[in-house]
Amino acid sequence: MTLAVNHLTGGYSGIPVLKDETFDVQDGELVSLIGLNGAGKSTTINHIIGLMTPFSGTIQLNGLQIQDNVEQYKQQIAYVPEMPVLYPELTLRDHIEATMMAYNLDRTEAWHRAEQLLQTFRLANKLDWFPANFSKGMRQKVMIVCAFMTDAKLLVIDEPFLGLDPLAVDDLLTLIDAKKAAGVSVLMSTHVLDTAEKHCDRFVLINDGRVNYEGTMAEIKDHYQTFGDTLTDIYLGLA
Numbered sequence: 131m132t133l134a135v136n137h138l139t140g141g142y143s144g145i146p147v148l149k150d151e152t153f154d155v156q157d158g159e160l161v162s163l164i165g166l167n168g169a170g171k172s173t174t175i176n177h178i179i180g181l182m183t184p185f186s187g188t189i190q191l192n193g194l195q196i197q198d199n200v201e202q203y204k205q206q207i208a209y210v211p212e213m214p215v216l217y218p219e220l221t222l223r224d225h226i227e228a229t230m231m232a233y234n235l236d237r238t239e240a241w242h243r244a245e246q247l248l249q250t251f252r253l254a255n256k257l258d259w260f261p262a263n264f265s266k267g268m269r270q271k272v273m274i275v276c277a278f279m280t281d282a283k284l285l286v287i288d289e290p291f292l293g294l295d296p297l298a299v300d301d302l303l304t305l306i307d308a309k310k311a312a313g314v315s316v317l318m319s320t321h322v323l324d325t326a327e328k329h330c331d332r333f334v335l336i337n338d339g340r341v342n343y344e345g346t347m348a349e350i351k352d353h354y355q356t357f358g359d360t361l362t363d364i365y366l367g368l369a
């Protein structure tokens with residue numbers, strides 16, 4: 131298994147937001163975190179990528195915890211945030227070079243991968259552009275290029291379907307399929323359930339910092355319909 135989250139409790143300023151979360155992502159699996167605004171999806175992701183430290187519980191990436199080896203742990207993850215974070219003084223070319231260094235990639239191989247990704251997202255002729263020249267969606271594409279050119283074993287993508295044009299969403303889904311086929315695991319959070327339902331292997335439904343249910347969307351719906359509940363009830367944690 132790539133990612134194992136066990137009894138994770140964590141939050142801000144000592145106040146717990148996540149309460150005893152347990153779930154996993156298997157090798158080559160695409161799993162989506164779903165739940166209402168404020169449910170705890172981004173906070174969960176922030177713990178997994180090492181931005182936040184758990185109050186208790188463990189997060190393991192192929193058996194490795196962040197405190198075992200921070201650099202090795204972080205090199206196993208590539209993260210695409212919902213709000214793109216680029217360095218204003220660095221060009222697109224610089225961002226690609228910086229990614230190569232951060233992930234210790236072979237330059238020739240990494241540039242080969244980057245060029246293919248840049249073609250896919252129509253950025254190949256913009257290598258000398260600075261972030262200020264890009265639209266928000268273009269900045270998101272830059273972050274996708276940087277994440278997908280790595281050898282990370284886990285890709286974490288926060289809300290990939292909002293803000294990208296429909297061609298880019300299709301391209302991203304194709305790239306995710308190729309990563310999955312290579313054994314890479316993908317964890318994302320999304321509110322776009324119809325697209326996610328077609329492509330995700332499993333869902334982890336979070337409500338008020340707790341994992342309410344996990345399974346395929348059909349299993350989740352079946353589980354709750356057994357009790358006559360609607361998706362709204364499920365989302366609201368009423369079921």
Ligand code: ATP
Binds near residue numbers: 142147166167171172
């Ligand atoms: P959304 O779908 O709106 O992105 P989410 O499921 O990702 O929501 P989180 O951003 O993880 O939710 O928020 C979970 C809880 O943590 C909310 O109650 C939120 O108010 C709180 N929270 C988030 N960021 C902070 C912060 N920096 N300081 C204090 N509380 C925070």
